[in-house]
Amino acid sequence: MSSVESSSARATGTYPVKRGLAEMLKGGVIMDVVNSEQAKIAEDAGACAVMALERVPADIRRDGGVARMSDPDMIDAIKASVSIPVMAKVRIGHFVEAQILEALGVDFIDESEVLTPADEAHHIDKFKFTVPFVCGATNLGEALRRISEGACMIRSKGEAGTGNIVEAVRHLRSIIGDMRKITQADSAELFDWAKKLQAPLPLVQEIAETGWLPVPMFCAGGIATPADAALAMQLGAEAVFVGSGIFKSDEPAPRAKAIVEATTHFRDAHILAKVSRGLGTPMTGIGMDEINQRYADRGW
Amino acid sequence: MLVGVLALQGAFAAHQRALAECGVLTRQVRVSADLDGIDALVMPGGESTTMSHLLTTSGLFDPLAERIRDGLAVFGTCAGMILLAREVLDGRPDQRSLAAIDITVRRNGYGRQVDSFEADITIDSLAAPFHAVFIRAPKVERIGPAVQVIAAHDDVPVFAREGRVFVASFHPELTPDPRLHSLFLQEV
Numbered sequence: 020m021s022s023v024e025s026s027s028a029r030a031t032g033t034y035p036v037k038r039g040l041a042e043m044l045k046g047g048v049i050m051d052v053v054n055s056e057q058a059k060i061a062e063d064a065g066a067c068a069v070m071a072l073e074r075v076p077a078d079i080r081r082d083g084g085v086a087r088m089s090d091p092d093m094i095d096a097i098k099a100s101v102s103i104p105v106m107a108k109v110r111i112g113h114f115v116e117a118q119i120l121e122a123l124g125v126d127f128i129d130e131s132e133v134l135t136p137a138d139e140a141h142h143i144d145k146f147k148f149t150v151p152f153v154c155g156a157t158n159l160g161e162a163l164r165r166i167s168e169g170a171c172m173i174r175s176k177g178e179a180g181t182g183n184i185v186e187a188v189r190h191l192r193s194i195i196g197d198m199r200k201i202t203q204a205d206s207a208e209l210f211d212w213a214k215k216l217q218a219p220l221p222l223v224q225e226i227a228e229t230g231w232l233p234v235p236m237f238c239a240g241g242i243a244t245p246a247d248a249a250l251a252m253q254l255g256a257e258a259v260f261v262g263s264g265i266f267k268s269d270e271p272a273p274r275a276k277a278i279v280e281a282t283t284h285f286r287d288a289h290i291l292a293k294v295s296r297g298l299g300t301p302m303t304g305i306g307m308d309e310i311n312q313r314y315a316d317r318g319w
Numbered sequence: 320m321l322v323g324v325l326a327l328q329g330a331f332a333a334h335q336r337a338l339a340e341c342g343v344l345t346r347q348v349r350v351s352a353d354l355d356g357i358d359a360l361v362m363p364g365g366e367s368t369t370m371s372h373l374l375t376t377s378g379l380f381d382p383l384a385e386r387i388r389d390g391l392a393v394f395g396t397c398a399g400m401i402l403l404a405r406e407v408l409d410g411r412p413d414q415r416s417l418a419a420i421d422i423t424v425r426r427n428g429y430g431r432q433v434d435s436f437e438a439d440i441t442i443d444s445l446a447a448p449f450h451a452v453f454i455r456a457p458k459v460e461r462i463g464p465a466v467q468v469i470a471a472h473d474d475v476p477v478f479a480r481e482g483r484v485f486v487a488s489f490h491p492e493l494t495p496d497p498r499l500h501s502l503f504l505q506e507v
Contacts, residue, residue, distance in 0.1 A: 028438055028439070029436040029437070029438040029453075029472075030436055030437050030438070031433070031434060031435065031436045032433070033436075033437055035437060035452050035493060035494070036435045036436060036437055036452060036453075036454065039435065039452050039454040039490060039493050040432050040435065040454050040455065042330045042333060042364075042490075042493060043329055043330055043364050043365050043366065043397070043398075043454055043455075044365075044366070045328070045329060045330060045331075045332065045365070046326065046327070046328040046329060046331065046365070047328045047329070047365065047366060047369055062368065062411070064372075065368070065369045065372035065373060065376075066369065067328055067329075067365065067366040067369045068366070102368065102409060102410070102411065102426060102427065103366055103368060103369075104366070104431075104432065104455065121433065124431050124433055126431055126432035126433075126455070127432065149433050150432060150433055151432065257332075276376075279369070279372070279373070280373070280376055280377075282328075283326075283327050283328060283349060283373055283377070284349060284350075284377070287349075287350075
């Protein structure tokens with residue numbers, strides 16, 4: 020087919036290859052879906068990926084019990100119904116669930132506090148996997164510990180299943196605020212930062228130099244409107260995850276489209292005003308004082 | 320020189336970094352007014368179905384197609400290559416492409432993320448091989464007579480041009496090596 024010189028060696032599952040997919044998802048919306056119909060609605064609306072799970076966080080919160088990795092049949096059905104990347108969740112520390120998802124060929128694994136933790140001290144050693152991982156964080160120390168375990172993407176945790184953006188804002192401001200301070204610190208102060216954050220010194224030194232995490236940082240937990248998505252982006256998130264916010268609203272399809280447009284045009288208030296019209300009722304949402312289990316506290 | 324970078328979704332920031340290293344100014348392009356005054360455009364990797372959808376909703380598709388017809392220099396990587404291809408296989412039925420280069424590409428032709436890979440490729444005009452990262456990459460399955468293949472991997476074209484339209488199925492913006500961006504800018 021071609022007359023130019025052609026090599027054939029290749030390496031899979033390397034850090035640049037895993038981190039590369041996170042880079043490709045920037046500026047996009049990753050939507051939680053529980054079946055093929057929802058996955059198609061998400062893809063039609065312009066989602067850059069879907070997260071396949073059995074119950075959205077709002078239902079996990081309502082039903083209680085132990086939340087686990089989804090049924091492989093359900094994940095296969097969603098993979099077959101869309102052409103965009105498919106992510107799926109495993110319990111914190113449950114490396115066998117992760118082995119299973121990798122065998123199923125999912126594109127990204129979320130080691131997620133929304134599911135019931137399997138290990139109360141250890142997260143998964145994510146370097147052992149070909150598939151990339153995303154992990155949640157409430158502060159910079161947690162983000163850097165996850166990166167030191169091999170996470171290729173960080174998402175601020177927020178409080179999943181609440182439709183309330185306040186926790187996501189708190190986490191984004193905490194992570195980004197500390198990064199700003201570190202860029203102002205002198206080299207001797209970085210040792211103290213590493214100690215305070217309980218994070219590896221080389222990663223702290225890297226932030227001092229670059230001003231940002233070595234992997235992309237997205238926002239999750241509590242996004243229910245186009246304005247919420249744009250708020251997360253203006254605060255510095257590089258993309259958004261929307262869980263219950265779409266399929267727990269009155270009209271998921273137009274809301275999904277509107278959130279996609281709001282994430283792209285996040286600084287253009289005229290476009291945000293236009294896409295915020297006529298979306299029906301958003302998910303009801305709950306206040307932080309009304310919940311008894313904070314998922315964001317899970318993770319060590 | 321002002322180079323636009325399509326910023327609807329995807330790895331546009333990484334392209335801006337690479338272009339800045341080549342010493343040119345960049346501008347993020349999200350709506351048609353952003354096309355005014357740019358000398359070239361880079362279309363990044365990301366999700367092609369998302370970008371196709373947003374090209375339509377933002378009203379950018381037709382003005383961009385016109386600028387390309389009028390000779391705007393364009394470099395599309397991965398999803399950007401899909402958006403520039405004449406024919407797209409395994410796309411969504413409503414997926415639109417700008418048909419600016421006479422090739423047929425298959426979306427995710429190299430497989431899912433677990434099959435994504437990195438490899439060295441050889442480019443005649445460059446002294447040392449270029450290290451290329453392929454992420455859920457599109458595979459070129461046909462090239463038209465006017466298309467010049469600049470590099471191939473495993474006998475499949477991975478970097479090609481037709482006139483002022485350049486496409487790569489991999490991501491030169493993901494490696495700290497701006498040689499391909501320079502090569503494109505020389506042609507602008």
